[in-house]
Amino acid sequence: MTRSSTVVLALALLMASPPVHAESPKVVTNSIGMKLAPIAAAEFLMGAGKSIRDAGADEQPAHRVRITRPFHIGVYEVTQGEFVRIMKFSHSFFANDGPGKSLVKGLDTKTFPAEQVRFVDAVEFCRKLSALPTEKLAGxxxxxxTEAEWELACRGGTDTAFHFGNSLSSKQANFNGKYPYRALTGTFRARTTKVGQFPANAFGLHDMHGNVWEWCLDWYNVDYYDRTVAKDPLGPKTATSRVIRGGGWYSDARDCRSSFRYAEHPLGTYYVMGFRVVMTPTKDVPAALRQRWDSIDTSADPVAPMTAASAKDQPTRKQLVAVGGEDWPRWRGIRGNGTWRGPSFPARWPVGGLRTLWRQPIGGGYSGIAASAGRIYTLTKPKKPADIEEVICLDAASGKQLWVHRYTAAYNGLSYGNGPRTTPTVVGDRVYALGAVGHLFCFNADSGEVIWSRDLVKQEKAEVPLWGFSASPVIVDNLVIVHAGGKP
Structure with a gap:
């Protein structure tokens, strides 16, 4: 780039939106080699404006937010090498010694983002990093x-859908390039990439769009923007999930937008989750933020095995049903809206998780659980033999297999071919199940006997979607309704 084009570009950026930061300290390199860029105190428009297509309700209304203290933020997402150096363990999938090592063969993944990082592990990383003698000495x-700090840093002075503008292609970020945003279809790499491989924003930050989702400090609430504060917001005081931002390697471009909000459980392990850190002078940490940060409980052991109950501690199916409460006979429950009526549960569960009554290995997939009359139903794909799907029924009290139905299901390049997507639907003494490539069954709920079946591809001329058939069967009166996607 010539000097004149650089000047033109700088002027264009200044004209596109008002400057949000003045002169501030330079990039800091800490004692383990992490680079952190300065972000000055600023006011900006947070959330999605009316011009942003596909904006979710939780991104609106767009509102002015003022960050009153400067901070430094990681130029890159925390890498696998940095994570291991501080935490002494790694759960990364796309690692040279991880489950996905065949997908990164020949690559040095020390500079890939750490992933499968739980929120509590990200917090513990920050605490351990702060406790290093050299970092304590440096103050x-x-x-x-915070979610507001993240969006300020991501935008880099812009008010567009992305810090690149109102479009995003897979040449600019690592996401599912088959689903760009106002750009040409591009590459889907189907894995993480080395940090910093794609262009930075105006603040010098890389991978703010894509690669891995990034944990934020805030609890998530869908309507928080309706009552948020304008100055240094910290998010709701409590909730069940923590905010994640930026999208990941598998995301559509839409989910990588600067204002897009999502959330995950803080104890959950997801192979798309990573993070980047914020650094401030220890003496300048506000009391409210310090209290919020110090109150986070990270005591759950990320590698501690769950202890199963002995056989004498397990309830019978009859006892389990007698506890009361509704069945969960379909996707999102008996009413299809995610609600359940039954005995009250504690407001907060142990950080280390509940005691395990039983555990039953099953195959892969994304199918949910349907529960009815003391039985559990789901769909899976065993590792062997290949090209097989299963519908299984387990005793809800003991986990013992009551019946299984196996059938041939060739995936033929289906994206994320781990297994079926839909959840079985139980109505009376019948179970309805739809496999990933269009096999629809009606079973006797007690015995697993096939009452009838249909092949949506062969018999209805349906086309298998990119992700496979994913909509669970819905029963209305005497009709079974499925999203077949066939052509008349």
Whole structure:
């Protein structure tokens, strides 16, 4: 780039939106080699404006937010090498010694983002990093960014859908390039990439769109923007999930937008989750933020095995049903809206999780669980033999297999071919199940006997979608309704 084109570009950026930061300290390199870029105190428009297509209700209304203190934020997402150096363990999938090592063969994944990182592990990383003698001597305090800080840093002075503008292609970020945003279809890499491989924003930050989702400090609430504060917001005081931002390697471009909000459970392990850190002077940490940060309980052991109950501690199916409460006979429950009526549960569960009554290995897939009359139903795909799907029924009290139905299901390049997507639907003494490539069954709920079946591809001329058939069967009166996608 010539000097004149650089000047033109700088002027264009200044004209596109008002500057949000003045002169501030330079990029800091800490004692383990992490680079952190300065972000000055600023006011900006947070959320999605009316011009942003596909904006979710939780991104609106767009509102002015003022960050009153400067901070430094990681130029890159925390890498696998950095994570292992501080935490002494790694759960990364796309790692040279991880489950996905065949997908990154010949690549040095130390500079790939750490993933399968739980929120509590990201917090613990920051605490351990802050406790290093060299960092304490330098007076540095590390934490996760608040949601507002993250969006300010991501935007880099813009008010567009992405810090690149109102479009995103897979040449600009690592996401599912088959689903770009106002751009040409591109590459879907189907894995993480080395941090910093794609262009930075105006603040010098890389991978703010795509690669891995990034944990934020805030609890998530869908309507938080309706009552948020304008100055240094910290998010709701409590909830069940933490905010994640930026999208990941598998996301559509839409989900990588600067304002797009999502959330995950803080104890959950997801192979798309990573993070980047914020650094501020220890002496400048506000009391409210310090209290919020210090109150986070990270005591759950990420590698501690769950202890199963002994046989004498397990209830019978009859006892389990007698506890009361509704069945969960279909996707999102008996009413299809995610609600359940039954005995009250504690407001908060142990950080280390509940005691395990039983555990039963099953195949892969994304099918949910349907529960009815003391039985559990789901669809799976065993590792062997290949090209097989299963519908299984387990005793809800003991986990013992009551019946299984196996059938041939060739995936033929289906994206994320781990297994079926839909959840069985139980109505009376019948179970309805739809496999990933269009096999529809009606079973006797007690015995597993096939009452009838249909092949949506062969008999209805349906085309298998990119992700496979994913909509669970719905029963209305005497009709079975499925999203077949066939052609008349």
């Amino acid at each position: 540095r305090f590390y934490r996760l960014p």
